[in-house]
Amino acid sequence: MDPFENPFAPGAGSRPPELAGREAVIGDAKIALRRSIERRSAQSQILLGLRGTGKTVLLNEIRESAQQAGHLTSFVEAPENKALAEQLYPHIRQTLRKLSTTEAAKHQALSAMRALRGFASAFKISWGDVELGVDPDPGTADSGDLELDLSDLFEAIGQAALKAERGWVLLIDEVQYLEDFELAAVIVAVHRMAQRNLPVMVFAGGLPQIAKLSGDAKSYAERLFIFPKIDALERNDASNALIKPLSSKGVDITPEALDIILDRTSGYPFFLQEWGHHAWNVSELSPIGVDDVNRATEHALRRLDNGFFKVRFERLTKAEVDYVHAMANLGRGPYGVSDVAIKLGKDQRALGPRRASIIKKGMIYSPSFGDVDFTVPLFDDFLRRTNRSAGARP
Ligand SMILES: Nc1ncnc2c1ncn2[C@@H]1O[C@H](COP(=O)(O)OP(=O)(O)OP(=O)(O)O)[C@@H](O)[C@H]1O
Ligand SMILES: [Mg+2]
Known part of the structure; x- marks a missing residue:
């Protein structure tokens, strides 16, 4: 039939013609967003799911709902090798610029800009000083400890948003690429928002394997966030x-x-x-x-x-390719780490760094202790079907 009329939308983040089976997640998000702007307690969300299950599409959908509810929104994709502070800076600056156009919020937005300037110098964000055109506010968001400073910054933004009768929603895609301390800082900042009753929320999406949280961040996360599982339909x-x-x-x-x-x-x-x-x-x-x-x-x-399989496969080194082949040759996952080691004829502990590196690349994850599985659905079929080794880096 006429390809021009083709309704389907394969591709990363492409809005599907029918967003099937996600009513509950979107419904919960909409209620939380409306509650937040009315200063009622609301839970932020971290959507967890394998590759291609629709997390980015959902974050975009939530972003639209947030805007309709009156929030300003910032959407960042956590990069593999860039600091979160640096990534957030231009988004926060833009949000504050928007807030400063509302007369009632001008003063608070300016003081948030001063906090942002302190934050920019504490985290050595180049052009931060020059660009903002305000003096820093010593002692606010400038300690160099991300947990403290991000909380200060969120609070300053929240106060400005409140004056403008708006809210601010930060969306973070590929959240598994955040460092542990960065995710912890985001969660602690969300906790501060809840304590101060400020209209700031975070919605994130990522692979099931996210940073290991500990201490305060872990206990806050359990109370402040929900973790919807984004699975096959x-x-x-x-x-x-x-x-x-x-x-x-x-x-x-x-x-x-x-x-x-x-x-x-x-x-x-x-x-x-x-x-x-x-x-x-x-x-x-x-x-x-x-x-x-x-x-x-x-x-x-x-x-x-x-495409989908090949680009992911080509990011693996030769030794990593051997590892994933050993997994696939065991059949369907999840795979016992010890079984993979036996298949490779190697000591399980000696394989630890190799496994960790494949996890860091987002190819495999650990669904439960002692097990690994692919983050890309049907990747095991692909490996068995093609039995590839070419293309991988040595
Ligand atoms: N609920 C849905 N119903 C039908 N198709 C969907 C649904 N959600 C997403 N899709 C389609 O699935 C594909 C992948 O969506 P998306 O890029 O959001 O996945 P993802 O989970 O972010 O993947 P990745 O982890 O690789 O970033 C897109 O082509 C999109 O149109
Ligand atoms: Mg995505």
């Missing part, structure tokens, strides 16, 4: 993710063809978009049937093998 929701976009274009799919897609994709959102996209393109006429879907599978696998 239930069969009914997965069907809707395909059927609704098709029927909006007047196209049907046979129940047998639909079943094949649901089995092949295991309901993972990214794969549903991919299969839907190809099934549309290869079909001549409605309804889409089994033959069409079988052809679509060939296209989808080829594209995944050369």
Whole structure:
């Protein structure tokens, strides 16, 4: 059918034609956002899920709801090798500029700018001093201890937002790339917001393996945040993710063809978009049937093998490739760390650094103590199917 009319949206963060099965997460977020702006207690959220399950899409959705509820929003993607302080700086500056345009909030916004200037010099953020055009406020947000300073800064922003009768929502994607102390600082700052009853919330998304929290941050996180699990879609929701976009274009799919897609994709959102996209393109006429879907599978696998899977695979070193192959050769995960070691004929402890490095790259995670699994759904199938070693760095 006409590719121009194709309703599906495969791709990182692309809004799907039908956002299936996420009503509860979005509903909770909307209530929390409305409560926050009314200064009622509200829980921030950290969405946890594997690659391609729809976390970024949800954060964008929450961002829109936040704006509709009257919040200012800042969206950052935690980079692998950049300090959070540096990443936040331009977003906070912009938020404060916006707040300062409201007469009632001008004074507070200016004092928050002064706090930001102190923060910029404490964390050696270049151009911070020159750009802000205000004097710092010694003793505010400038100690160099991120936990204290981020809390001071959030408080200053919260006070300004309050005067403007707005709120501020910080969204952090790829939160697993934050250092432990950075995530702890964010959580402690959110705790300060709750204590001061200020309209500031954080919504984050990331792989199930996030930083290990300890001490105050751990106990605050348990009370202040909810951690919705963003998983593959239930069969009914997965069907809707395909059927609704098709029927909006007047196209049907046979129940047998639909079943094949649901089995092949295991309901993972990214794969549903991919299969839907190809099934549309290869079909001549409605309804889409089994033959069409079988052809679509060939296209989808080829594209995944050369894209989604390949780019992730190519980030591994030769030794890491051996490790993930050993995992895949054990069948379906999760895999006992000791079983992988036996498969490789190596001592389990000696493999610790290698495993840690693959976890840091976001390829595998530890679903429970002593186990590892892939963060990319169906990656084990890919490894067995292609048995690749080429392309990996030595
Ligand atoms: N609820 C949903 N229903 C149908 N399709 C969805 C849904 N959520 C996301 N998708 C589709 O899944 C794909 C992946 O979404 P997204 O990039 O948000 O995932 P992610 O969890 O952020 O992945 P990653 O961990 O790789 O960043 C996109 O093509 C998107 O359109
Ligand atoms: Mg994402």
